[in-house]
Amino acid sequence: MDWRALVAAAERTDLEAERRYSGRYRDYLLRRDDDAWWSAAGPSFDEANALLTFLNKWGSRMTQNQAKGGDATVDYLCRTGARAAGLLKEFRSVSLLDVTLDSATRGAIASALDAFSDGPRTYTTGGAKALHMMNRALFPMWDDAIRVGYGLKGARGKDYADLFLPHMQAEIAEALRTFVADREASEGAAEHALETRCGRQWYRPLAKVADEFNYWAFTQPVGGKK
Numbered sequence: 001m002d003w004r005a006l007v008a009a010a011e012r013t014d015l016e017a018e019r020r021y022s023g024r025y026r027d028y029l030l031r032r033d034d035d036a037w038w039s040a041a042g043p044s045f046d047e048a049n050a051l052l053t054f055l056n057k058w059g060s061r062m063t064q065n066q067a068k069g070g071d072a073t074v075d076y077l078c079r080t081g082a083r084a085a086g087l088l089k090e091f092r093s094v095s096l097l098d099v100t101l102d103s104a105t106r107g108a109i110a111s112a113l114d115a116f117s118d119g120p121r122t123y124t125t126g127g128a129k130a131l132h133m134m135n136r137a138l139f140p141m142w143d144d145a146i147r148v149g150y151g152l153k154g155a156r157g158k159d160y161a162d163l164f165l166p167h168m169q170a171e172i173a174e175a176l177r178t179f180v181a182d183r184e185a186s187e188g189a190a191e192h193a194l195e196t197r198c199g200r201q202w203y204r205p206l207a208k209v210a211d212e213f214n215y216w217a218f219t220q221p222v223g224g225k226k
Contacts, residue, residue, distance in 0.1 A: 001171040001213070003179035003194055006206070009213035010198035026202060028054040037134060038092055042082030048074045051133065055126050076119035077130070084112040084134055095137040096169050096207045097176070097191060101161070109139075109165065110157030117157070124155045137205035140168050140214070149218035172206050 031050055036043040043051075052074055087108045091099060099105065112134070117127030125143040132139045142164055144155075150167060152159055176190045185193055191206065198209045 001175045001178075001210075003175040003182070006172075006175050006194070006209050006213055007198055009216050010204075010209050011200075012216055013212045014201045024054065024057050032133065037081050038085045038089070040082065040085065042078045042080075042085070045074055045078060048077040048081065051077060051130060055129055073119060077116075080115045080119065080130075083115050084131070087112045087115075088134060091138055092135060094135070095191070095205060096140070096165070097172060099138060099169075101166055101169065106158075106161035106165070110161040113157035113160050124160075128160065132208075132211075136208050138207060140165075140207045140211045142214070143219055145218040145222050146214045149214070168207070168210055172210055175206070 028050070033043070033047055036047045042048075091105075091108075109131075113124070113127055113131050115127075116130040117124040119127075125141075128139070128141045128143075132141045142160065147153075147155060147159075147164070150164065152163055154163075176187075176194060179185060179194050180187055180190045183190075183193070195203065195206055195209070198204070198206070
């Protein structure tokens, strides 16, 4: 992927921000308590409910109505948050470019995604969004259209960790290589420089910008929503 493709996706997202999903994404980030999600006890009921509210506004359709079992969904997210924090504790501050995707790492990521995806009406697309929020620099999101676009037939954690994540890592690395070549930037400063270039209106890591590229390339053309 050429670095200009990431910049173009970020700029298009910025234009849509107030009337599409990016406004909701930023609003949720302002309210989110990251430390609560990384605690051994897991997030509070209110914190998990805030995530569920955000995911449902962002295209997921998880049960939230108390009369229809919404509390069970929130309770599940509380328990899963604690489990995911235990599985991923070594990766809280690691970016997709820096992580070594060995078998143990991929196994932990796959287990965390499956845990988020197996709740009451959570499914793998909503699960990937919840995983993304654990570390936005490491976990790009996916949906049905994105999986089809990359030729992925499965939608489980193993497909994400073994196939999708290495592919996205390679795409971002290629974008940085083209950025360094075109801008004569140093490799050490390139990641921050490209993130700054993509985040002129609001900062987000390259894993999030790659998701924006995927959205415009695969999800939006088939009428999908974030």
